[in-house]
Amino acid sequence: MNKFNIIKDREKKLHCPMYGRYPLAVKKARGYKLYDFDGQEYIDLLAGISVCNLGHSHPEIVQVIKEQAEKLIHVSNLFYQEEQLGLAEKILGTSHFDRAFFCNSGAEANEGAIKLARRYMQKIKNQNKFEIITLTGSFHGRTLATLTATGQDKIKEGFSPYPEGFKIVAFNDIKALKNTITDNTAAIMLEVIQGEGGIRPLPYEYLAQVQEICQENDLLFIIDEIQTGLARTGKFWAHQHYNLKPDIVTSAKALGNGLPIGALLTTQEISEAFGPGTHGTTFGGNALICKVAEKVIDIILRDNLAEQARVKGQFCLDLFSELKNEFPDLIAEIRGAGLMLGIELTFPGQKVWANLLKRGFIVNLTQEKVLRLLPPLIIPQEELVGFAQNLKEILAETV
Numbered sequence: 001m002n003k004f005n006i007i008k009d010r011e012k013k014l015h016c017p018m019y020g021r022y023p024l025a026v027k028k029a030r031g032y033k034l035y036d037f038d039g040q041e042y043i044d045l046l047a048g049i050s051v052c053n054l055g056h057s058h059p060e061i062v063q064v065i066k067e068q069a070e071k072l073i074h075v076s077n078l079f080y081q082e083e084q085l086g087l088a089e090k091i092l093g094t095s096h097f098d099r100a101f102f103c104n105s106g107a108e109a110n111e112g113a114i115k116l117a118r119r120y121m122q123k124i125k126n127q128n129k130f131e132i133i134t135l136t137g138s139f140h141g142r143t144l145a146t147l148t149a150t151g152q153d154k155i156k157e158g159f160s161p162y163p164e165g166f167k168i169v170a171f172n173d174i175k176a177l178k179n180t181i182t183d184n185t186a187a188i189m190l191e192v193i194q195g196e197g198g199i200r201p202l203p204y205e206y207l208a209q210v211q212e213i214c215q216e217n218d219l220l221f222i223i224d225e226i227q228t229g230l231a232r233t234g235k236f237w238a239h240q241h242y243n244l245k246p247d248i249v250t251s252a253k254a255l256g257n258g259l260p261i262g263a264l265l266t267t268q269e270i271s272e273a274f275g276p277g278t279h280g281t282t283f284g285g286n287a288l289i290c291k292v293a294e295k296v297i298d299i300i301l302r303d304n305l306a307e308q309a310r311v312k313g314q315f316c317l318d319l320f321s322e323l324k325n326e327f328p329d330l331i332a333e334i335r336g337a338g339l340m341l342g343i344e345l346t347f348p349g350q351k352v353w354a355n356l357l358k359r360g361f362i363v364n365l366t367q368e369k370v371l372r373l374l375p376p377l378i379i380p381q382e383e384l385v386g387f388a389q390n391l392k393e394i395l396a397e398t399v
């Protein structure tokens with residue numbers, strides 16, 4: 001039996017079977033490449049689902065991990081830690097916010113945002129507001145509250161009863177949103193570009209109206225930037241393409257370039273709702289991860305990775321549009337911003353996805369028909385050309 005089959009077999013006996021794994025065991029990852037146990041090389045166009053935006057094992061990140069691990073890893077949030085403040089200063093500096101909270105994952109950041117919105121309404125505003133409105137097709141995490149907030153049935157099945165106080169309205173439908181708001185509504189939460197949902201951008205007019213509705217109705221506007229943040233879409237935060245001023249932004253994925261961290265950003269006024277003892281986490285924002293995340297932000301800003309994402313993304317949109325012209329019956333739509341790109345096929349994409357993998361290109365297939373690309377932002381342009389060429393050959397065989 002080869003190494004891959006041995007690993008696959010062991011996993012079957014050891015791990016809960018919730019993951020539909022790719023037929024690939026990764027031995028090593030560097031930059032924008034993965035390597036399996038047979039020494040085969042893969043071009044990574046997924047970056048651990050928009051996590052390793054700087055590329056795998058970025059040498060400066062490895063160095064920070066080593067240095068900080070020798071000094072201080074974790075002492076708990078019972079103590080003051082300078083590393084947390086260094087990161088807070090850096091991340092707040094990329095935004096219009098002035099308070100940060102660090103946790104361990106995206107779901108936990110969104111859970112924190114939901115709790116903060118409710119507590120702000122109930123304790124600071126003295127109003128009985130608790131409902132959170134989200135959109136169909138959204139993805140906000142897999143804790144009970146965040147899966148209830150998620151607008152996709154497939155991740156909810158079998159987990160009832162669900163926590164109360166969540167309403168889901170149709171994507172990009174202002175009327176439906178207005179009709180759903182009640183005296184009990186606390187917040188609207190959305191992704192500027194839905195990721196898991198198939199790389200679906202919301203139009204600017206819709207987003208501007210949501211912000212207006214929030215202001216008119218005294219609701220909090222929460223933007224989930226867990227996938228779109230950290231330069232992925234061509235700006236540091238995706239909402240900055242539109243000059244939006246949300247009340248809370250959540251982050252995770254790329255913030256640690258592979259080490260787990262989540263974050264919630266908000267204003268001083270709203271943050272007051274989280275008094276001592278109201279919310280927290282044991283691991284969240286420990287010295288090691290904060291030092292790493294601070295370095296991640298330093299590198300993104302120094303190397304102007306947002307601009308790199310923007311330029312390479314535009315390059316890809318042009319390349320893929322040519323493909324769409326060539327195969328109008330096979331490609332339904334090209335969507336995205338920066339290096340957050342979706343190629344929607346007109347047919348289930350499993351075979352195309354598998355064929356790409358066989359040729360050494362790792363992409364994700366979401367919503368059955370959408371090839372989702374979230375490459376490391378450092379990917380060289382010629383690899384993107386190589387991908388387009390291979391996809392062209394595969395589509396040509398499909399006709």
Ligand SMILES: *Cc1c(COP(=O)(O)O)cnc(C)c1O
Binds near residue numbers: 105108110224252
């Ligand atoms: C990945 C993701 C989450 C969940 O993050 P986890 O770290 O897996 O809990 C939430 N929202 C969006 C938009 C995501 O892409």
